[in-house]
Amino acid sequence: MPDEGPQHSGGMTGSLKLSRAVAVLVVFVVAVGVLVAVGTRPTTGTPTSAPTSTTIPPSTLPGASTTTTTHAAASSTTTTARHGHANGGTTTTTAPHSTVSVVVANATSANGLAAHYSTLIGAGGWKMQTPIDASTTEATSAVYYATGQQEAAASIATTIGVKPSQVLPLTTATPVPSATGIDVVVVIGEDLATTATTTTTT
Secondary structure, three states: OOOOOOOOOHHHHHHHHHHHHHHHHHHHHHHHHHHHHHHOOOOOOOOOOOOOOOEEOOOOOOOOEEEEEEEEOOEEEEEEEEOOOOOOOOOOOOOOHHHOEEEEEEOOOOOOHHHHHHHHHHOOOOEEOOOEEOOOOOOOOEEEEOOOOHHHHHHHHHHHOOOHHHEEEOOOOOOOOOOOOOOEEEEEOHHHHOOOOOOOOO
């Protein structure tokens, strides 16, 4: 009788091949899913002119998106949120502080506070306007912002020590004459008068 080599059962080899095929298929499906998610993210470019605030409401369709553009510290932030499946993302673009106009108003009886805080804020690269006097005296300092400038105002407030609760929308009730066209209005009140030491005038 001829000597026959080891006999292999087809079941063991077949199950290994099937396991490998399933593993390769799973890796392939995951890779395709990642590529599709990355490939369908919206792109944004750097603005070529002064940025504006825009909010586009989400559609009721699955996969619709909401886009909001706001200004922040050294940048404007554009956030795109996708609704529906787990293929959303966030994109951020930047714009220089020099595109955000800021005026400081002295709302105290102390001289030189608007000039002092204009110099302090201007060191951050903001587009500073000539310091002015507020139309009233204020006990508490506040930072007011035009539409789309909330994050810039919050950054400036942090720089000078104004509480986040005192970062407010710019309205006609703001104690500053002629704030038209200004992105951020800083009103220095009595609370900051005690922390500033200056001999310049407004």
